[in-house]
Amino acid sequence: MMRLWFGGLVIGLWLLLACAGMMFPLRPDEVDLTRILAAPGDGSWFGYDDLGRPLWDRVVVGARYSFFVAFFVVLISACAGTLIGTVSAYLGGWIDHATTRVIDVFLAFPGILLAIALAGVLGAGINNVVIALVTVGWVGFARLARAQVLSLKDREHVQAAVALGASRTRIVLRHLLPLITAPLIIEATFGVAGVVIAEAGLSFLGLGIQPPTPSWGSMIRDSGRYMLVSPHMMLVPGVALMLVVLAVNMLGDHLRDHLDVHLAERGRR
């Protein structure tokens, strides 16, 4: 229960900062030369960075970018992956063989490495980050959806629907997809945590969101040189990032324990 509360609270805050932050006049790029590297306190919650920019404003804007990148990447990956996996498993035959091979190849790249290479080749920028992360992200959903549909498509209720003359689209939409949503939602939740880390990682490497736009990853990178004199520059975006990832993972664990029918049954046995 604590996991749900903590997860919900932090994620709610993240969402609030991402959305409500747009309505407030934030000045993430405003330089105040008198407050370079100023520590938290003294009129500001989080202090100032090496150029005299307010860290609170920068972290809130960073929350916006991490949230929207995570949201869109997971949404697009989940839709594309589910579609590919479901269709492949349902149609079977050579289509399924080919899809499986493609999935295997994508799985053979250590996740973030392909994203790093793609972002490096395509050039930095938020659009390319989304493209790179979707290219890596759809595979997990496709594999999961395929495996789930394979185990379901010969069930009696599907055979009954076929016998009643239901179209393929209707069978997939009404009789297969509703049964595989629970594992997909769990996968999507953990996916959000993965994408938040990946986006910050790419920005940390200088391949993601470009300055002066703040991203938690690039803020952590920029803090490197000032670590000893002003650790708050690293701790502020670092703790924000850690809390969000922790919260999403906890929510994912909670959902897995409560949504996944198979696991719940095993636990009761």
Place this chain on the structure above:
Amino acid sequence: MTRFLLARFGSAMLVLFGVSLLVFLLIHLIPGDPVEVMLGESSQPADREALRHALGLDQALHLQLADYYRQLLVFDLGESLYSRRPITDILFERLPATLELALAGLAVAMLVAVPLGTIAATRRGSAWDLGAMSFSMIGISIPNFLMGPLLILVFSLWLGWLPVSGRDEAASLVLPALTLGTALAAILSRMLRATLLEVLGEDYIRTARAKGLSERAVIFRHALRNALLPVITLLGLQLGALLAGAVITETVFSWPGIGLLTIESIHRRDYPVVQACVLLISLGYVAVNTFTDLVYARLDPRIRFGGVA
């Protein structure tokens, strides 16, 4: 067993083919003229033509592909645009550092995960369990590029025990290995706890206890051995994450391995080297996974004789 080996080997070859094809296509994804991107806008047309020819980009795509595979077969990866040296030589220089780091990270992960997972499972619900699982949850949630700087801050800058970066002395390895190993330790200890809990409910554990074996013997000789099997599979899968994590960890600590080379080459627009690095890391990953499957088959007679291919 032979059939299993052949099937596993065959699918590994197919995957290798696909991976190398994707890596080949990578350079064609560069928006605009790749040669201009690599040499910069102010480059001379003659230089661009020379490079275009050297990279084979002036040929038809299928000819380029044929050349690419012909060169791969003899381990000729071309020349670095930055240092003008054969890429194979550069990779061989950098590889030991990455292997050293990966092995050290793996060792850290196992040394932490096995005791932690065992304690958590054998004292389920206790404060030990809660502590171990909280550690694991936090470990999963701290990315390498945050863990690394945090460790540097505490152990290098505040305490002054360990070097900040580089690979000049043995102590340099400690922080990168800890950074790389923590996330893996977190995942493995969770997994080990789960499988150990399942194994401890099996009949043969009750038998072992009933015949009067000490709890130590039950856990170490009977339970842990079986619980480690799925962990080994996960280890193979996670090694990919470890190798990819090495890219970031090496950047944080200026550790002169393949990962740092990848990032340096991306920033230098030295794309042939980027391709080679991605290919090498992915090939390593495929090799490790295939090897893990074989080890798994060796350890688990059900797979060896069951004909699961």
